[in-house]
Amino acid sequence: MSSFFKYFTDIFHAVKSLLTGMKVTGRYFFSPWEIVTQQYPENRKTLKMYERFKGEVIMPHNERNEHRCTGCGICETNCPNGSIEILQGRIETPEGKKKRIIDKHIYHLGMCTFCGLCIKTCPSDALAWGQEFEHAVFDRSKLTKILNQPGSSIIKDIVE
Amino acid sequence: MKEVVNLPVKNIEEEEYHINMGPQHPSTHGVLRLVVSLQGEIVKSLKPHCGYIHRGIEKMCEKDTYPQIIHLTDRMDYLSAHINNHAVCMLVEKALEVEVPERVKYIRTIIDELNRIASHQLWWCSFGMDMGGLTCFFYGLRDREKILDIFEESFGSRLLHSYYTPGGLMMDIHPNFQKSVKDFIVYFRKKIKDYDDLLTGNIIMQERTKGVGILSKEDAVSYGVTGPSGRGSGFSCDVRKNHPYGVYDKVEFNEILMHEGDTFARYMVRMHEMHESMKIIEQLIDNIPAGDYSVKMKAVLKLPAGEYFQRVEAARGELGVYVLSDGNKTPFRMKFRSPNFSNLSALDHISRGGKIADLVAIGGSLDYVIPDIDR
Amino acid sequence: MNFSIYDFTSFNQWLDKLLYDNLSPFWAVVVEMTVIGLVVLLFYALIGLFLVYAERKVCAFMQNRVGPNRVGPYGFFQTIADLIKLLLKELVHIKNADKLLFNIAPFIVICASFMAIAAIPFAKGLHAIDFDIGILYVIAVSSLGVIGVLLAGWSSNNKYSLIGAMRSGAQIVSYELSVGLSLLTIIVLAGTMQFSQIVEGQANGWFIFKGHIPAFIAFVVFLISSTAETNRGPFDLAEAESELTAGFHTEYSGIKFAFFFLAEYMNMFIVASIAATVFLGGWMPFHVSGWEGFNHVMDFIPPLIWYFGKTFFVIFLMMWFKWTFPRLRIDQLLTLEWKYLLPINLVNILIMAFVVLMGWHF
Numbered sequence: 001m002s003s004f005f006k007y008f009t010d011i012f013h014a015v016k017s018l019l020t021g022m023k024v025t026g027r028y029f030f031s032p033w034e035i036v037t038q039q040y041p042e043n044r045k046t047l048k049m050y051e052r053f054k055g056e057v058i059m060p061h062n063e064r065n066e067h068r069c070t071g072c073g074i075c076e077t078n079c080p081n082g083s084i085e086i087l088q089g090r091i092e093t094p095e096g097k098k099k100r101i102i103d104k105h106i107y108h109l110g111m112c113t114f115c116g117l118c119i120k121t122c123p124s125d126a127l128a129w130g131q132e133f134e135h136a137v138f139d140r141s142k143l144t145k146i147l148n149q150p151g152s153s154i155i156k157d158i159v160e
Numbered sequence: 161m162k163e164v165v166n167l168p169v170k171n172i173e174e175e176e177y178h179i180n181m182g183p184q185h186p187s188t189h190g191v192l193r194l195v196v197s198l199q200g201e202i203v204k205s206l207k208p209h210c211g212y213i214h215r216g217i218e219k220m221c222e223k224d225t226y227p228q229i230i231h232l233t234d235r236m237d238y239l240s241a242h243i244n245n246h247a248v249c250m251l252v253e254k255a256l257e258v259e260v261p262e263r264v265k266y267i268r269t270i271i272d273e274l275n276r277i278a279s280h281q282l283w284w285c286s287f288g289m290d291m292g293g294l295t296c297f298f299y300g301l302r303d304r305e306k307i308l309d310i311f312e313e314s315f316g317s318r319l320l321h322s323y324y325t326p327g328g329l330m331m332d333i334h335p336n337f338q339k340s341v342k343d344f345i346v347y348f349r350k351k352i353k354d355y356d357d358l359l360t361g362n363i364i365m366q367e368r369t370k371g372v373g374i375l376s377k378e379d380a381v382s383y384g385v386t387g388p389s390g391r392g393s394g395f396s397c398d399v400r401k402n403h404p405y406g407v408y409d410k411v412e413f414n415e416i417l418m419h420e421g422d423t424f425a426r427y428m429v430r431m432h433e434m435h436e437s438m439k440i441i442e443q444l445i446d447n448i449p450a451g452d453y454s455v456k457m458k459a460v461l462k463l464p465a466g467e468y469f470q471r472v473e474a475a476r477g478e479l480g481v482y483v484l485s486d487g488n489k490t491p492f493r494m495k496f497r498s499p500n501f502s503n504l505s506a507l508d509h510i511s512r513g514g515k516i517a518d519l520v521a522i523g524g525s526l527d528y529v530i531p532d533i534d535r
Numbered sequence: 536m537n538f539s540i541y542d543f544t545s546f547n548q549w550l551d552k553l554l555y556d557n558l559s560p561f562w563a564v565v566v567e568m569t570v571i572g573l574v575v576l577l578f579y580a581l582i583g584l585f586l587v588y589a590e591r592k593v594c595a596f597m598q599n600r601v602g603p604n605r606v607g608p609y610g611f612f613q614t615i616a617d618l619i620k621l622l623l624k625e626l627v628h629i630k631n632a633d634k635l636l637f638n639i640a641p642f643i644v645i646c647a648s649f650m651a652i653a654a655i656p657f658a659k660g661l662h663a664i665d666f667d668i669g670i671l672y673v674i675a676v677s678s679l680g681v682i683g684v685l686l687a688g689w690s691s692n693n694k695y696s697l698i699g700a701m702r703s704g705a706q707i708v709s710y711e712l713s714v715g716l717s718l719l720t721i722i723v724l725a726g727t728m729q730f731s732q733i734v735e736g737q738a739n740g741w742f743i744f745k746g747h748i749p750a751f752i753a754f755v756v757f758l759i760s761s762t763a764e765t766n767r768g769p770f771d772l773a774e775a776e777s778e779l780t781a782g783f784h785t786e787y788s789g790i791k792f793a794f795f796f797l798a799e800y801m802n803m804f805i806v807a808s809i810a811a812t813v814f815l816g817g818w819m820p821f822h823v824s825g826w827e828g829f830n831h832v833m834d835f836i837p838p839l840i841w842y843f844g845k846t847f848f849v850i851f852l853m854m855w856f857k858w859t860f861p862r863l864r865i866d867q868l869l870t871l872e873w874k875y876l877l878p879i880n881l882v883n884i885l886i887m888a889f890v891v892l893m894g895w896h897f
Binding site for chain 2: 594597598599600694769771772858859860861862863864865866867
């Protein structure tokens with residue numbers, strides 16, 4: 001007799017659990033305001049990333065086209081997989097001494113693992129995180145970027 | 161996707177035949193090849209073939225300095241990336257006898273627990289999807305987005321962060337961090353009731369998971385199955401209780417143990433662990449001491465010659481990091497004891513005698529992440 | 536109940552008279568049959584396209600997302616885009632497959648569902664075939680679909696398709712029993728098997744209310760077993776077992792796969808319309824005996840709208856099942872049928888017979 005009752009209580013509990021589940025999905029069906037999908041290409045103008053977002057590594061230039069990179073090469077040593085190549089140059093200072101400057105700061109975006117060691121270990125704070133995230137290109141050579149802009153020079157009186 | 165050994169099959173139900181649950185598969189979470197030997201509907205034995213995503217992380221670590229190793233350990237078990245990094249940082253700090261500030265320990269513990277919740281959310285949604293309840297996938301991911309937003313605000317990236325560094329953290333947490341975490345906990349406590357209504361109490365789910373894939377406590381110990389899978393069999397292996405690190409000795413939380421050892425027990429352990437993680441975070445979030453976010457370390461770190469070991473509780477089990485150093489700035493040998501590898505070794509034993517449909521449920525409940533198996 | 540404005544019988548008679556006046560009887564019959572065939576085909580295709588779109592939108596809303604919203608306004612033409620894609624796919628030729636059976640199998644499935652649609656009343660007079668054994672005909676004809684499934688599995692020359700097809704066949708055949716028995720309960724209440732009589736008999740109240748408890752139990756059992764019979768929802772082990780064996784329609788591609796896919800949605804429509812006709816009153820508006828004013832207001836809404844409204848309500852219930860519950864294993868599926876649904880059904884028929892005899896219904 002107890003198995004007879006158990007048959008019906010089993011059915012009752014089963015149906016109750018199924019209806020509870022259906023209540024959850026039913027509630028979401030009737031609440032379209034809870035949809036979290038962002039309509040991406042249409043909302044590009046209003047899209048703002050967080051300020052610390054790691055989009056890519058950039059070298060900030062001020063309005064006089066000056067940057068802070070001295071060409072020391074510490075970022076190249078610290079990069080774990082060789083995504084940075086520094087090409088150094090030499091100029092003559094007015095006193096006649098030879099000083100090292102940066103010729104090309106080559107950054108391989110395709111190889112970068114976004115670990116942030118180059119930015120952290122740079123002694124003159126020359127590098128920073130950029131907010132651009134749309135990096136898809138059709139041509140792989142476009143992923144190799146030169147970070148110091150043409151015609152730029154280092155900020156005067158930089159303290160290393 | 162299906163490879164058949166060419167046997168003259170007389171009676172399809174009685175001969176043993178081999179099926180490939182190949183590297184590309186909707187239900188193995190990653191690239192894992194399982195060669196299953198079936199007799200009719202019953203699984204007779206099973207051989208996992210791993211190595212499809214072997215990247216040589218341990219070898220690469222031999223040429224990297226200690227701060228550079230962090231970007232590689234991120235990518236082992238990427239769902240508990242912070243916890244992996246925590247192990248390496250603690251090992252280096254212990255070897256160099258550096259004491260990190262209290263603030264760093266508190267922040268590291270909070271972020272570890274957030275990562276554990278995120279990892280369990282992803283486990284829940286893919287488990288529901290494997291069972292056939294496809295809505296669970298979207299609910300789990302929607303809630304995980306909130307944690308990823310918190311991470312993005314503070315560290316800038318959603319999955320692979322490289323935030324911990326030997327000596328402390330890369331940068332301080334964002335001023336909004338505490339408020340966002342508190343808001344998240346309030347939000348998630350409401351949503352986790354939905355999870356229980358939708359999947360846990362469901363009679364179909366219970367019928368498919370109770371009594372399936374039983375792992376006894378002795379087998380769990382001998383195969384080395386740790387983490388929630390081991391605790392579902394009654395094996396008390398929580399590193400946070402047995403060898404506390406960070407500030408785990410200062411918070412109150414329970415170690416969840418179940419004794420049936422079947423798929424449902426492993427499921428319930430993870431659901432309760434999400435609650436426990438939220439409890440830990442609530443105890444710590446308002447009490448973060450002020451201070452530095454990092455200790456000034458030398459530019460080049462050289463560990464003294466010798467062997468060092470550190471263990472942590474990753475989301476899937478006990479992760480062990482072993483370093484053999486010869487005094488240089490790179491380790492001579494680095495070895496990771498991967499929790500998923502040991503969990504996978506028990507899959508053959510516990511799926512014997514069950515049906516094919518059970519294999520998917522068992523695999524989901526063991527919750528393996530393949531990049532951690534292959535490293 | 537004045538349905539004269541919505542009565543299609545006069546339109547039918549007018550058309551019939553027109554044809555017989557102008558053509559010889561043979562050609563009139565041929566034209567009539569062609570017209571009906573074309574209308575049914577068109578209806579089938581349009582409803583199929585709409586149902587696929589509706590399923591994707593319903594599923595999206597339940598999952599907190601938007602669903603198709605790019606192709607056409609609110610994504611309305613998404614199914615047409617998918618159809619064009621399927622039509623342009625390559626039809627893969629299987630070596631050593633039984634060509635005749637391989638090609639016939641999708642058509643058998645489609646023909647079975649065509650034949651079932653023909654017997655269902657959409658409005659007063661809009662009824663292709665009105666047998667006096669209507670329900671029996673529909674049950675019999677929808678069983679023919681199993682042949683298509685088994686043929687598809689056998690002729691694919693693939694061990695796994697065969698296993699999947701046999702499993703699916705076992706599932707369909709078991710649940711047919713429950714479908715038939717639950718419909719039998721209502722036949723006991725209505726006293727007739729003819730569809731138009733069943734609908735007329737619900738003029739003063741739908742059967743699900745008239746028959747109270749046994750009719751409600753029969754409705755629930757019918758919903759569950761028809762979901763299982765159409766291989767949908769929590770019972771889709773045969774096709775979602777792409778975990779291992781990819782089901783009976785693995786080897787099909789392009790338009791033949793589209794046929795199987797369409798036939799599944801149309802089977803769902805047929806089963807929902809049978810439920811709506813037999814339990815919820817077909818094209819009869821919602822009447823409460825005694826509330827004449829209310830009944831007159833209800834009469835203004837055209838019967839076609841009532842019919843489609845009820846059918847889509849039942850379809851929505853079936854979609855709700857599918858997107859909420861996990862899947863059952865094959866042995867649990869068969870346990871559910873033979874140990875739970877069948878005994879409940881048999882006892883229910885007894886109760887209903889008792890209720891009818893004692894006159895305890897409305």
